[in-house]
Amino acid sequence: AEVEGEVGEVEEGGGDDEIGEGERENGLVVCASAFTMEGFELRDYVENGVLVQRTSGTTLRNLIADHTGEYGLFVVKSSQVVIERSVAIGASDTGIYVGQSSDVVVRESEATENVSGFEIENSSRVTLVDNHAHGNTAGILVFVLPDLEVKEGKDNVVRGNLVEGNNLANFAAEEEIVSNVPSGTGILIMAADRTEVSGNQIRDNN
Numbered sequence: 664a665e666v667e668g669e670v671g672e673v674e675e676g677g678g679d680d681e682i683g684e685g686e687r688e689n690g691l692v693v694c695a696s697a698f699t700m701e702g703f704e705l706r707d708y709v710e711n712g713v714l715v716q717r718t719s720g721t722t723l724r725n726l727i728a729d730h731t732g733e734y735g736l737f738v739v740k741s742s743q744v745v746i747e748r749s750v751a752i753g754a755s756d757t758g759i760y761v762g763q764s765s766d767v768v769v770r771e772s773e774a775t776e777n778v779s780g781f782e783i784e785n786s787s788r789v790t791l792v793d794n795h796a797h798g799n800t801a802g803i804l805v806f807v808l809p810d811l812e813v814k815e816g817k818d819n820v821v822r823g824n825l826v827e828g829n830n831l832a833n834f835a836a837e838e839e840i841v842s843n844v845p846s847g848t849g850i851l852i853m854a855a856d857r858t859e860v861s862g863n864q865i866r867d868n869n
Contacts, residue, residue, distance in 0.1 A: 683708030683731065690731060696720045706730060711737040712751070719743045729753065733839075734760050735777070740812070742766045750774075755834060756841055757782040758799070761789050763813035769794060778835045779804050779844065780826075783855070785813045790820040800833045800841075801848035802826035802868065805855045808840060817856040821863065826850060828867045 683690060683706065690705035690712045697720040704727040705712040712728030715721050715738040726749040728735030735751025735758045738744050744767045751758030751774045758774030761767050762784040773795045774780030780796035782804045783789045796802035803826060807816040826849045835842040844851065847869030852858050 682706045685709065688732075689714050690728070692716070693721055694718055698722070699724070701725050703727070704729065708732050710734070713737065715739070715741050715744060717741060721745075722747075724748055726750070727752070728758070734758075735774070736760065738762065738764055738767060740764060744768075745770075747771050751780075752776050754778065755836065756839055757804075759794075760784070761786050763811060764789070768792070773797075774799060774802075776831065778831075778833055778841050780829065782806075782841075783816065783819050784808060785811050785816050786819065787815065787817045788819065790822070791824060792820070792822045794824045796824065796826045797828050798831055799829045800831045800835075800846045801844045801851055802829040802865075803850045804841075804844065804848075804853075805858050806851070806853035807855050815856070816854070817858075819855060819858050821850065821858065821860045823861075824863045826863060826865045826868065830867075830869045 688710040693715040699722040701724040706729045708731040710732045711734045712731035719742045728751045730753035733756040746769045749772045754777040757779040758777035767789045775798040778800045780799040849865040849868035
């Protein structure tokens with residue numbers, strides 16, 4: 664399946680009904696394989712801009728997730744996913760998130776004004792390459808947390824990213840794990856195995 668559109672046109676019933684209006688939970692939920700979404704702007708949801716769950720072969724390209732709640736682009740329990748040339752702004756948890764997933768590539772994307780810009784959680788063989796994390800509380804997080812179905816995170820790559828000026832005050836809800844991440848963090852790695860961090864520019868993080 665493919666969904667294509669112009670930035671700013673996410674239609675949910677036609678007319679002016681193109682944004683979450685601060686009430687709807689998700690802009691789009693993807694649970695079909697071999698799915699491509701390209702060229703949309705999603706705004707003002709309360710949970711996620713795009714939620715990808717339990718699927719494979721998904722591509723998210725040229726998307727803007729602007730103040731879409733806890734997460735901008737959220738991939739969980741999925742494989743063979745590509746996120747490219749997309750922007751996530753103002754998420755109270757993570758702009759572009761990959762959790763309990765494998766074989767995912769996030770490239771040439773931007774995260775700003777989020778608590779966490781990019782996050783790899785309990786996932787394996789995820790590559791973050793040529794992205795820009797700036798103006799977040801923390802630029803990039805790679806970690807393994809307890810009490811999740813997938814128990815390990817390994818063989819992830821963080822390469823060629825620009826991680827700068829991530830000094831935003833942490834505004835996550837107190838009960839969320841990211842509320843403990845200190846402002847001024849460039850890249851944080853915790854409990855993940857065989858993580859490669861190479862060729863990044865990391866600067867001006869307090």
